[in-house]
Amino acid sequence: MDIERTIKSIHKMAITTKSVINMMYTSRYIEDAVMAILKPYDLTIQQYNVLRILRGQKGKPANLCTIQERMIDKSSNTTRLVDKLIKKGWVKRSICEENRRKVEIIITTKGLEILKELDPLTEENNEKILKNLSEEQLVTLNNLLDTLRTT
Known part of the structure; x- marks a missing residue:
């Protein structure tokens, strides 16, 4: 599901806004999944x-x-x-x-x-979180994220 539907946005977002919100939302999603593993270990x-x-x-x-x-x-x-x-x-x-x-x-x-x-x-x-992405997509994702941080 795309981010606009996920967050129930009724306004069309600029692609830059949509991208940043999508990364923030996804980051929280990943953090929550990792915390679920770590919580029993305090x-x-x-x-x-x-x-x-x-x-x-x-x-x-x-x-x-x-x-x-x-x-x-x-x-x-x-x-x-x-x-x-x-x-x-x-x-x-x-x-x-x-x-x-x-x-x-x-x-x-x-x-x-x-x-x-x-x-x-x-x-x-990690495999569960990333199960919908192929190896090639994961390489591309990592390259894009690395590029994003260098600008």
């Missing part, structure tokens, strides 16, 4: 993003700045997110030996286990 999308960033460090610690740079949601309060993950035992924070002013964050074994459990669930969810 995990937000932003916390999940931090865990995935730290797993990508392959055992090397990251500082708050590195995590913030790689976050999908740039407005996230990284310190607060890390604090919540520490309370859950999924990450740990330590002071850098060489530079006592530098705080290092690393994912714990428990954090890695949660991600290992979530990986097949999120992949299945």
Whole structure:
């Protein structure tokens, strides 16, 4: 169903307006589907993003700045997110030996286990969300989204 019917718009929209509203609506649709997977784990999308960033460090610690740079949601309060993950035992924070002013964050074994459990669930969810698109369409979609962000 097209976005105008989905949101029950009675006015004809300019293609630019329609496109932006469609992307915003679709983004929320995808976020809701991802949250449904994460909710039973008492995990937000932003916390999940931090865990995935730290797993990508392959055992090397990251500082708050590195995590913030790689976050999908740039407005996230990284310190607060890390604090919540520490309370859950999924990450740990330590002071850098060489530079006592530098705080290092690393994912714990428990954090890695949660991600290992979530990986097949999120992949299945992603496939479900994108089931109406062919591989070629997905490549095109990614290229279009990448192009959109570079302008």
